Amino acid sequence: MLMAAADQIFGASGKKIRPALVFLVSHATAQLTGLSEITPQHRKLAEIIEMIHTASLIHDDVLDDSDKRRGKETVNRVFGTRVAVLAGDFIFAQTSWLLANLENLEVIKLISQVIKDFASGEIKQTTSLYDCDITMQDYLRKSYCKTASLVAASAKGAAIFSGTSNEVKENMYDYGKKLGLAFQIVDDILDFTRSSEQLGKPAGSDLRKGNVTAPVIYALEKQPALKRLIQTEFINPEDLDTAIELVHQSGGIERARELARNMGDSALDCLSCLQKGPMRSSLEGMVDYVLERLH
Amino acid sequence: MLMAAADQIFGASGKKIRPALVFLVSHATAQLTGLSEITPQHRKLAEIIEMIHTASLIHDDVLDDSDKRRGKETVNRVFGTRVAVLAGDFIFAQTSWLLANLENLEVIKLISQVIKDFASGEIKQTTSLYDCDITMQDYLRKSYCKTASLVAASAKGAAIFSGTSNEVKENMYDYGKKLGLAFQIVDDILDFTRSSEQLGKPAGSDLRKGNVTAPVIYALEKQPALKRLIQTEFINPEDLDTAIELVHQSGGIERARELARNMGDSALDCLSCLQKGPMRSSLEGMVDYVLERLH
Numbered sequence: 001m002l003m004a005a006a007d008q009i010f011g012a013s014g015k016k017i018r019p020a021l022v023f024l025v026s027h028a029t030a031q032l033t034g035l036s037e038i039t040p041q042h043r044k045l046a047e048i049i050e051m052i053h054t055a056s057l058i059h060d061d062v063l064d065d066s067d068k069r070r071g072k073e074t075v076n077r078v079f080g081t082r083v084a085v086l087a088g089d090f091i092f093a094q095t096s097w098l099l100a101n102l103e104n105l106e107v108i109k110l111i112s113q114v115i116k117d118f119a120s121g122e123i124k125q126t127t128s129l130y131d132c133d134i135t136m137q138d139y140l141r142k143s144y145c146k147t148a149s150l151v152a153a154s155a156k157g158a159a160i161f162s163g164t165s166n167e168v169k170e171n172m173y174d175y176g177k178k179l180g181l182a183f184q185i186v187d188d189i190l191d192f193t194r195s196s197e198q199l200g201k202p203a204g205s206d207l208r209k210g211n212v213t214a215p216v217i218y219a220l221e222k223q224p225a226l227k228r229l230i231q232t233e234f235i236n237p238e239d240l241d242t243a244i245e246l247v248h249q250s251g252g253i254e255r256a257r258e259l260a261r262n263m264g265d266s267a268l269d270c271l272s273c274l275q276k277g278p279m280r281s282s283l284e285g286m287v288d289y290v291l292e293r294l295h
Numbered sequence: 296m297l298m299a300a301a302d303q304i305f306g307a308s309g310k311k312i313r314p315a316l317v318f319l320v321s322h323a324t325a326q327l328t329g330l331s332e333i334t335p336q337h338r339k340l341a342e343i344i345e346m347i348h349t350a351s352l353i354h355d356d357v358l359d360d361s362d363k364r365r366g367k368e369t370v371n372r373v374f375g376t377r378v379a380v381l382a383g384d385f386i387f388a389q390t391s392w393l394l395a396n397l398e399n400l401e402v403i404k405l406i407s408q409v410i411k412d413f414a415s416g417e418i419k420q421t422t423s424l425y426d427c428d429i430t431m432q433d434y435l436r437k438s439y440c441k442t443a444s445l446v447a448a449s450a451k452g453a454a455i456f457s458g459t460s461n462e463v464k465e466n467m468y469d470y471g472k473k474l475g476l477a478f479q480i481v482d483d484i485l486d487f488t489r490s491s492e493q494l495g496k497p498a499g500s501d502l503r504k505g506n507v508t509a510p511v512i513y514a515l516e517k518q519p520a521l522k523r524l525i526q527t528e529f530i531n532p533e534d535l536d537t538a539i540e541l542v543h544q545s546g547g548i549e550r551a552r553e554l555a556r557n558m559g560d561s562a563l564d565c566l567s568c569l570q571k572g573p574m575r576s577s578l579e580g581m582v583d584y585v586l587e588r589l590h
Contacts, residue, residue: 002418059380059384062376062377063380065377081376082357082358085357085358085380086358086414086417086418086421089414089417090414092387093407093410093411093413093414094411094414096411097404097407097408097411100400100404100406100407103400103404105395105398105400105403108395108403109392109395109396109398112388112391112392112394115387115388115391115392116388116389116391116392118388119381122381122385123297123381126381
């Protein structure tokens with residue numbers, strides 16, 4: 001049953017953006033330190049990162065009681081809460097063992113901070129549902145914990161295994177952080193602009209659950225009526241549609257797009273420490289890939 | 296709510312046998328290596344071990360859908376599955392970070408194996424419910440994963456921070472392993488011999504859930520009628536009481552007691568590498584403490 005649960009989530013067509021990032025940064029930084037190719041540690045890191053991401057999705061879906069993920073039914077929906085908790089714990093346990101056996105304290109500390117950020121992010125999210133006083137800074141901090149921390153650690157971890165200077169490590173961390181934030185902002189925009197079929201879950205479902213994201217924070221500045229709809233948790237059947245309409249009218253989506261593009265530009269700035277060539281171009285391309293989803 | 300959840304479980308009167316063990320082995324092994332006192336790492340290890348134990352109990356109670364723990368209501372009963380999953384994840388995340396920051400690869404690897412064993416133990420238990428073909432070896436392996444692995448790592452981890460020889464480390468590991476197995480066997484006996492009030496949960500509840508433990512494995516050799524009652528999952532209201540009665544009549548409880556005592560004796564043998572004195576005596580006393588619960 002656990003294997004079937006693993007199939008359920010690993011078999012869904014995830015974008016695998018995190019392991020791709022590990023491989024690209026591994027290659028790009030290996031060039032800087034004169035490694036002729038990437039190491040087994042780099043490859044194992046890519047595995048570990050995707051496993052951590054997947055385990056966190058399984059538990060997130062339990063916490064949010066979600067039915068759909070990547071267009072397929074969630075593990076908790078198909079197999080129940082018990083199996084989902086156990087499957088998540090099992091994958092986390094495997095990653096903690098794999099990570100320990102990479103025998104690099106700097107990377108172990110880096111990833112342990114990510115796991116802590118995940119838990120903080122979930123708590124921040126849970127305690128700020130339907131909260132219209134959340135600031136952009138709160139939102140970015142929450143998005144950092146939930147998403148960008150792992151992406152940043154993916155990039156920095158790859159640089160560590162290449163043995164780069166601290167300056168390069170920190171640039172890779174910042175690149176991953178900005179890329180992860182851009183990714184989260186785009187994701188939060190798509191909740192308003194894509195159809196349910198495109199999303200693989202109902203449109204507006206983040207807002208319905210009370211997640212106040214970038215487009216909503218901007219919209220609240222212009223549309224005070226939105227606040228009441230959120231605070232009363234969309235008590236009337238038409239309230240959610242009204243709220244989505246207000247977000248569209250407010251220009252909040254355009255401002256959130258601008259924010260995502262600025263994050264993308266900041267990410268690109270961090271790449272100047274790398275050699276020009278196909279690896280650096282591909283890392284630039286990842287920023288385009290994340291922002292392209294806006295079109 | 297998370298603090299209240301933490302209070303719910305940390306506030307219940309746990310025996311705190313694991314941190315006590317860490318402190319005793321820390322003192323006993325520090326004497327061997329000439330440390331004048333135990334180190335901050337020893338103390339932090341005691342904290343981490345109790346936190347890991349507590350996090351695993353919270354998730355176990357979700358997996359088993361348990362209502363009572365240590366005589367109090369479980370976190371999942373009071374706060375629901377969501378908070379219990381999140382609280383467990385949060386505590387696990389904290390321990391992984393605290394552990395990484397102890398900066399000792401040997402201890403990190405040791406504890407990461409325990410986390411993996413926990414997950415394996417839960418899976419072994421889940422997949423062997425109501426299975427009357429389970430052998431004593433299966434049972435001991437499962438008990439090792441669920442209980443003894445953490446106790447063994449507690450003792451060995453303390454020896455590592457004292458800087459002892461590998462021989463002492465392995466003796467401490469074996470001591471903890473045998474002590475942990477004795478503890479689990481005793482726990483499984485008490486499920487049959489103590490009243491519901493003494494246990495803080497209904498008597499016979501392990502068997503009712505399908506856990507085939509040491510007294511039952513012995514009883515199955517003598518009482519073939521027991522097999523049908525277990526395999527039909529106590530379908531009639533009186534089946535559980537009949538099964539408990541059969542276990543008592545079979546002499547399985549006495550044989551399980553004997554097994555626990557043998558484990559206790561093996562644990563004592565591992566202590567001969569330590570200096571005689573109050574610390575070694577207290578570690579011997581822990582074996583008595585575990586076995587005393589049989590009376």
